Amino acid sequence: MAMETFYEVMRRQGITRRSFLKYCSLTAAALGLGPAYANKIAHAMETKPRTPVIWLHGLECTCCTESFIRSAHPLVKDVVLSMISLDYDDTIMAAAGHQAEAILEEIKEEYKGRYILAVEGNPPLNQDGMSCIIAGRPFHEQLKWMAEDAKAIISWGSCASWGCVQAAKPNPTQAVPVHKFLGSGYDKPIIKVPGCPPIAEVMTGVITYMLTFDRVPELDNQGRPKMFYSQRIHDKCYRRPHFDAGQFVESFDDEGARKGYCLYKVGCKGPTSYNACSTIRWNEGVSFPIQAGHGCIGCSEDGFWDKGSFYGHDAELNAFGIEANADTIGKTAAGVVGAAIAAHAAASAIKAAAKKGDE
Amino acid sequence: MSGAITEDKVYVYEAPVRLWHWINAASIVVLGVTGYFIAYPLPSLSGEASDHYLMGWIRYLHFIAGYIFAIGFVGRIYWAFVGNHHARELFIVPLWKPEWWKGFIDELKWYAFLKKEPAKHEGHNPMAQFAMFFMFVLGGLLMIVTGFAMYGEGTAPGSWAYNLFTTWVIPLFGQSLDVHYWHRAGFWLLVIFVMAHVYVAVREDIMSRQTMVSTMINGWRYFKDNRKD
Numbered sequence: 246m247a248m249e250t251f252y253e254v255m256r257r258q259g260i261t262r263r264s265f266l267k268y269c270s271l272t273a274a275a276l277g278l279g280p281a282y283a284n285k286i287a288h289a290m291e292t293k294p295r296t297p298v299i300w301l302h303g304l305e306c307t308c309c310t311e312s313f314i315r316s317a318h319p320l321v322k323d324v325v326l327s328m329i330s331l332d333y334d335d336t337i338m339a340a341a342g343h344q345a346e347a348i349l350e351e352i353k354e355e356y357k358g359r360y361i362l363a364v365e366g367n368p369p370l371n372q373d374g375m376s377c378i379i380a381g382r383p384f385h386e387q388l389k390w391m392a393e394d395a396k397a398i399i400s401w402g403s404c405a406s407w408g409c410v411q412a413a414k415p416n417p418t419q420a421v422p423v424h425k426f427l428g429s430g431y432d433k434p435i436i437k438v439p440g441c442p443p444i445a446e447v448m449t450g451v452i453t454y455m456l457t458f459d460r461v462p463e464l465d466n467q468g469r470p471k472m473f474y475s476q477r478i479h480d481k482c483y484r485r486p487h488f489d490a491g492q493f494v495e496s497f498d499d500e501g502a503r504k505g506y507c508l509y510k511v512g513c514k515g516p517t518s519y520n521a522c523s524t525i526r527w528n529e530g531v532s533f534p535i536q537a538g539h540g541c542i543g544c545s546e547d548g549f550w551d552k553g554s555f556y557g558h559d560a561e562l563n564a565f566g567i568e569a570n571a572d573t574i575g576k577t578a579a580g581v582v583g584a585a586i587a588a589h590a591a592a593s594a595i596k597a598a599a600k601k602g603d604e
Numbered sequence: 605m606s607g608a609i610t611e612d613k614v615y616v617y618e619a620p621v622r623l624w625h626w627i628n629a630a631s632i633v634v635l636g637v638t639g640y641f642i643a644y645p646l647p648s649l650s651g652e653a654s655d656h657y658l659m660g661w662i663r664y665l666h667f668i669a670g671y672i673f674a675i676g677f678v679g680r681i682y683w684a685f686v687g688n689h690h691a692r693e694l695f696i697v698p699l700w701k702p703e704w705w706k707g708f709i710d711e712l713k714w715y716a717f718l719k720k721e722p723a724k725h726e727g728h729n730p731m732a733q734f735a736m737f738f739m740f741v742l743g744g745l746l747m748i749v750t751g752f753a754m755y756g757e758g759t760a761p762g763s764w765a766y767n768l769f770t771t772w773v774i775p776l777f778g779q780s781l782d783v784h785y786w787h788r789a790g791f792w793l794l795v796i797f798v799m800a801h802v803y804v805a806v807r808e809d810i811m812s813r814q815t816m817v818s819t820m821i822n823g824w825r826y827f828k829d830n831r832k833d
Contacts, residue, residue, distance in 0.1 A: 267767060276810070337696070343772030346759055368824070395701070399652075416624070459617075465759045465761075466771055466775065467774075468812065471761070476760065477780075480760070485651050486653040486707060488657035488659055489653075489657055489659050489660040490653040490654075490655070490659065491645060491646060491647045491648065491649045491657075491662075492648050492649050492650075492653055492656070493645055495647070500650075501648050506648060509645065510645060510648075514781065516757075517779065517780035517781040517784060519780075543779075546780065547778055547779040548778060548779065552782070557795060558784065559643075559785065559788065560782060560785040562782045571785050571786075571788035571792065572788060572792070573788065574789070575788065575792025575795070576792070578792060578796055579795050579796055579799065582796045582799055586800065586803045587797060589715070589804065589807075590807065593807060596717055600720075
């Protein structure tokens with residue numbers, strides 16, 4: 246098993262060579278590589294011993310897995326999924342119970358320092374991690390144990406990357422994202438693939454890149470693959486011309502909404518969200534939230550649950566025990582100062598008049 | 605700062621400082637107005653998108669004014685090094701000097717109507733200096749840093765604004781939305797500063813013992829009396 250290549254695994258799964266080559270060129274295109282790379286991918290998959298992928302589930306909702314198995318090109322899903330399910334993914338693998346847990350031990354031993362650890366969800370640390378128990382142990386123990394010998398870690402989704410809903414205020418279980426849990430002392434690369442969930446093609450793209458080229462895709466300084474997270478939704482939005490023109494949806498049932506105007510005024514977070522939704526889209530490229538008429542909620546951004554309304558732009562600040570935003574605070578302060586100036590000016594005038602009277 | 609001023613006039617603001625002041629003031633007005641309309645866009649326009657470029661022009665003006673503000677800011681820092689000692693008042697608040705604090709409290713008393721007459725000041729009075737530094741200089745710096753970080757988001761990786769600002773500012777504040785939040789907060793800080801600044805300048809011009817508004821035009825500060833403090 247140790248020397249088996251990806252190609253052999255695929256052929257064993259009943260995939261024809263023709264389909265295999267199609268998959269290679271599609272992957273090359275999805276990764277934004279030139280046509281010549283299709284051959285390189287094919288060559289790598291035919292010759293390199295396969296890298297096992299372990300897919301752990303912590304505190305999560307399984308939306309990442311749900312997204313992943315709906316990858317646009319069925320072959321991408323079949324190929325990658327069958328490669329992964331061979332190892333460990335407790336949601337979709339055949340094995341269960343002790344048999345399943347034995348796989349982890351086996352991979353950790355046999356592929357020491359050579360397997361990829363994909364993590365969906367995150368570990369909760371309060372109550373000794375009792376909020377998430379996997380195979381009778383707190384999830385954080387399993388995560389730490391498997392992270393020790395991994396080659397690299399993929400943090401699937403906003404949970405593993407940033408914390409997401411379970412880490413939103415007040416975060417009762419003290420859920421922490423993977424990179425924070427492992428700390429700065431952890432020396433292997435951690436690739437963040439945020440989104441709630443991430444786009445299926447982004448997930449398969451990242452994993453295929455790592456498996457075929459045997460290296461981590463180029464990351465930005467927050468640990469996200471540049472090829473998918475270097476631009477905002479806004480930068481590639483098909484409604485952007487309406488933004489530049491000054492044509493906005495004022496409310497969800499108005500004329501502008503029917504005409505497909507920009508959703509900025511109803512709180513679209515496209516201008517502050519880094520993701521590939523406006524280019525790759527969802528469900529086999531059918532649509533994405535903005536195309537469906539609803540603004541982006543910024544699900545791939547850090548702490549998006551705690552940044553105020555989905556239908557406005559002004560992030561809320563938890564100051565003085567009240568939820569307030571910059572504009573409310575600003576208007577109030579400007580009002581108070583304005584009133585103070587008026588009062589002070591009046592008092593000054595009276596004082597000056599009195600002084601003149603004295604003289 | 606005050607002490608014994610007996611001459612009837614003194615040259616305070618050199619030409620580059622005066623020029624900067626008014627260019628800076630104009631850029632703040634443009635930035636404030638266009639910035640407000642970026643946060644709260646004007647009512648929607650009808651017709652084809654290709655017929656209009658309203659938001660585009662508003663943002664364009666905002667960016668131009670932002671560049672002017674930032675370049676002016678850098679130029680003003682340069683002038684603090686080569687200009688007269690009044691040019692440094694904006695950037696160095698002598699919080700460690702007891703007499704500065706004495707002057708600050710003195711000025712507070714004058715504004716609380718507890719004193720009949722204010723002290724004379726060649727340059728900024730201590731209270732003005734305090735507001736200049738903590739509201740305008742630090743506020744302006746916040747606006748430049750957050751502003752160019754957001755500008756870099758649009759000009760994309762590889763651009764100078766992205767490399768110089770966006771890369772570290774966004775993780776520092778949390779995410780892009782947080783940077784926007786602080787940029788808005790900074791806007792209100794500067795609005796309050798401008799309100800107070802204009803009021804106080806006019807009031808001082810009328811009620812204090814020296815000229816104010818004209819000093820920023822011709823550079824000379826005239827004293828209305830030749831009494832000592």
